[in-house]
Amino acid sequence: WKNWLPHPSTLRKWYSVVDGKPGFTKESFRVIEERNKVKQVLCNIVIDEMAIRRQIIYKDGVFYGHINIGIDTQIMSDNLPEAKNALVFMAVSLNDHWKIPLGYFLIDSLSGEERANLLKICLEMLHDTGAKVYSLTFDGAPVNLSMCTSLGANFNYGNKDFQPWFINPVTSQKMFIFWDYCHMFKLVRNTLGDKKTLYVGGEKIEWAHILSLYEIQCSEGLRAATKITKKHINYNDNRMNVKLAVQTLSQSVSSALKFCNELNFPKFEATLPTANFCLIFNNIFDVLNCKNKFSRKEFGKPLCDETYDKLVQDVKIFEEYICNIRDSVGKPILQSQRKTGFLGLLICLKNVINLWDELIINKVSIDYLLPFKLSQDFLETYFSAIRARGGFNNNPNVVQFESAYKRLLIKHEISSSEGANCMADGIEILHISSKRTILKESVIDFDNIIGDVGDHDYIQTVWELSPYVDNVVSYIAGFIVSKILKRNICQFCRDQLLKNDGETPSLINIKNRGPLLVPSEDVINICRFTEKTIRENLYNIFKIKNIKQILIIKTYNKVTDTIFTSDDMIHHILSQDPFDNHRCQLIKLIIEIFINIRLYHEANIKSQKDQYIRNKYNKLILFKN
Template identity: 25%
Template sequence: MPVSCAAFGCKSRYTVEAREKGITFHRFPKSNPVLLDKWRLAIRRATSTGQLWMPSRYQRLCSLHFEESCFDTTGQTKRLRDDVIPSIFSFPSELQLAMAPASVRLKMASPSAPSEPTPGEAVNGTPKVETAPANKEASISSQVQLQDHIYFIPDVETLKRKLRASEDSRVQKEKELRNAKDREKRLRQTCPSIYQELGKKNLLTPHLQEMLQSYRDIPLELFMKPECEYSVQQRLFALTLQLYNPGAYKYLRNTIKLPLPSARKLRQWLKTYCDKPGLNYLVLEALLKKKKENPPLYTRACLVVDTMSIQQHITFDSQQNELVGFVNLGKGADASGSQEVASEALVLMLVGIAGHWKAPIAYFFIKSLTPEAQKQLVLHALHELSDNGFEIVAVSMERHQRNEEMCTLLGCQFTDPTELQTYFSLPDSEHKHYVIFDVSNEQQMIRDMLKDSGTIQSPDGTIMWQYIDNLMSLRKTAAMHTGSNQLSSHVAAFSQLPKITLVVNTLSNTVAQALAMLQELKCEPFAGCTATVCFIQIIDRLSDILTSKSTRVKGDKGPVNRTNLQHKLDVLQETKEYLLTLTTSDNACLYKCPSAQCILGLLVNITSFMALLPTLLLDQEYVLTHRFSPDHLKIFLNGIQKADGSDNKPTAMNLKRAIRRLLSQCGVWNLYNPQQNEISFDHITEDDRVPCSFRQHLASPFQQNSIMLPDHYYSSRVLNFMLQNSEVYITGWVVRKAFSQLACDKCRWALVTGDTPQDFRNAYHLLQSKDGGDFVPSTGTIKTVLTAEKELHHMLNYQTFKHSTFPLVLEHRVLSLLGSADIFDLKEHITLTELGIENHHFQLLRLITSLYCALRQAYVVKVTQRIQYQAHVTKILTKPIHVFNENI
């Protein structure tokens, strides 16, 4: 804060120029009230009301207003003497006339008086300096005249203007206070009426009312526009309302004019970092980097959506110091503001269509997720991916009621299977996102439907489950009579078939071939199974086309390319027409039967692929349809469930740890240095990569990166050898600490060696110079640490010592054992640094030993406490028992 002089007309300020001129600034004597009054009278300042001016603690008076005799310059600083009063001022002429004694004023007013310059006039161009009155009477008279003088008291007009200004300010403040009270009253009426208004508009569902019950007593600041950032409660309320009822959210934002955030702001709240729930922007940044390097492989992808049931269990994450298990939608609405325990986890994974990669981009901890809320989360993810330049051609999921309702809310139409709309588009976008259901799950549902209904009518005849059941029974009978000479005709016919392996999926081509051959052998239980064989073959061929995995396979299981595109499109069209002709035993269309909606998923997949495959092949050489399967995410989720070896539901912490391991294995997130997102071991080959607990069919998009996992077992030969050299690892830590305390470069180089080891497995490169050279601890340093470790264990096992003297005793024992042997290879540097019996050799021994002792201090305390506890328990249990004789 700048310091200025408080005297009238003085322009001195505490600057460099003032210090060069020798001007000093002094405080007012606040501790001496009598002297302070004298200073106030000498300065002759008054307030606007005529009262004598009172200085504040920050105001100063410069040295120009004191005589030279008032200062004590004997010390290093220039100080005021005790009881000195400022006397050098330059006041206006009228003030000097008013402050002069009565006799002086009369003389100055008399015309016969000799012409003398008045106190305020200049003499030879120099203003005359007035001296303050010295006696007490003059001081009192000066104070009275000071208060009544026109210079210090404003005129009446000025006072009137100030009064009017203060009155206007008071009226304005009263008006603002009244308006604030009215706004508060209206807001108090608005809070309960919001639910009533939404109820009248039919915008609140019972489920949403239950979820918003905790916001029934919403504080007023929730409806006030935030100055800088929304609070946690505001974020939770806005996200909950927007996810579960965007119509009500839009009504409150546009009609009621509540300051609710925009969709882009909500999407920012859903983002997260490292392994926390939400849209992981670390994965997105890594994918963007890959897309920039190779756009054809990383631009087009499929979004896989799946949910997993988790235990309602709260776990404390010690690494990030937080509770895991609450409902958590991202960084903007974390568990700090939610008290609901999550029961499900929604996971979103991105799978490359042209490239061989996949990556989990988001997961959320949720409870009782509705189709509307799931739709909003998927839309937020699609918007974020679209904004970053990714082309999401399809959204893959399992087909159940919630997912079907979500697709309907997105814009798909599944009501009429003959006129399906299996795609949707984002607002203000013409790009189509096709919906694809799990093919294997649909095939299983068809098998269950056929088993329950028993028969289905087709153009080729009646499709019966009894044929498949007879085949399974015949197989069991043949297995029981193996080696017997007396076989029935049916079993004999079955034994003539080639070796057939009946897989779990009974609607496979293997079963169709077995039924066809048994029919050719004229087995009575299989007579007339032509329609069943045809049905099984059509379903199996469709499954092969929609789940092609390898580019080396030919036929239906091979990839779709420009050569076979038309053929496979014809097969898909024929299969679609065949499924639409299936009827029940009552001649009702199968797709219209509520219990036979299983074929709806196949019809949706056929429609999506028929529109999608020609578009994809415009830019790609081939398409593997398995890239659109939810199996990629199922494998990951099943690995989490089987990680602990039990059949219980995994906890939220299990899922978080799995995501953490996967991100670390991909190199997206460094567990040891979060600021460094991508690291790798240059000396580890591809075969020695850190293994992942959940090995995927598709490789990670970040294969070249790898990272150590703290809770993982390594099978790498190189890493195992490195981790066995614990003494090198500990010595490296000691050397790093010693470098910060050593000033001698010769001693620094003595602690490390720059020679490259003959075998990398025998040492761990812990030190690195500025120019990039690798170093390891020297042999002498390792020997000193090993000696200290040996003596430490000897002292703990066989001796008693005090904690205060433990480091000194350990240094003494190490010095006694190693002595003056030149283990650091200092050579003539030892003699050059000798000072009595001391030299740098012994100083290095003491320094390394003391640093190692500090490293092991916690272990020493723990062992000592355990020994003391054991001795105390032994003393209690071995306390002698005194037997007293009653006769004594």
């Protein structure tokens, strides 16, 4: 029976016939050809370089580590430079769910014309498979722009010859160019952070406003529903982190700036232009980052016949806004030395529409287009998977890169992490015991803890919440209501959680785009008292055992006589246990959820560092080969 299954060494011999050497991989094109027989293949080509370790290796009578562009007759000599990058071509399906590397080349440096020649060969081989290609994606490196200009593209915006596409030399059809929008977004953030001030229509857009927002969040102890931390402000140590750039120029930051402006804080009198800048670029990112055909975001819907007209209008608005941006000396940003990020986003927006028009003209069968599939993320994830193949060694040499390339070419699934190295694969760590003990934190032992409550009240400080904190607490209260409503509670208690009339808190009003719940005054008051209790005991949070239970008891004692005291509530709990009725349970639940949120926030603040260097130095080591 054992002989029915092949031995691992046999499998290795079978896989050894797969050609993983530099050059275009014939097996990849063969697979695409087979796919095309079942369904018309429509794909996007992605090109990027991965830094590898410079190292000459002698193996099986051959020296490895020099540049190699896949030519069999290549003559090895002492003058041949060492390879420091792997230039990889990848095909990403636009009408299906797959991606596949087409080949790689070991290079030291490669001119734009040489890259253009490789691209022509790639287009010819894809054409032979029957696949259709109308787009090309890369980052904004000058050598990549030179590659496209040598093929006929023109990136001089405002010039009558502006042409962010070139004619496919094989099919004579348009090839639309996409500068990876994630890279472009980082460049926009860097421009604002480095220049400090930009102008739109005479109005100032200032990095200082975002810095002031961070400072007020630190001084008040709560964030205004933003992700801004020290990492976002000191972005130079994490310049390559897309998430930080997107969270900085986001709708949440825009709303927070408007909120601080409404409260008339001293440094926020003229923040509306900066808030609008963040909102515009947040919407641009949503358009280009659409990856779900069922997305309900206003600007994050896939391109199809139903959304086409709206997207065309939105792109015109975005284009007009970007064209009006000027640097500190009044020069249009699209004519300055820092134009790459802004121009790249503009080209992506225009070419998404142009690509759809071209597909319709050529009668390509596609129901919708997800702009995310025109990004470089697929290749970045692939690079991450290659680095992860080496375990602790994330800096592969030529031989290790080839081995990882072959293994990933054979595997059906490539996984990676959000941070870069690898993604969680869903496999749990084996526990010592199969029986797990679940601790119910919601069950509080009042008898054992009640005596500790008064032991630590050495100093009683009466805290008054500022308008800023009061609004943030009200916003958190709305989140708590949404969590409780997902539980199985009676309809009467549900009604007590929601606001029926009256004025809506400012922050909720600004951030509400439809689905936000407005909590009742009783829920907000519970959260206010809980926040005051936390601030009274802030210095003891990390010192006292059972701090969560102590905070719950202290807050409960403060609010038990004043919250949910309407006649309807009293009538509702008449037949219930006087010490464990719906009213008591609801108050304790609200307090507990709020304290969980706040303690989690305090732990995050405690763990923040003045400087994050691991990621920075890791990248520096990799890029120095």
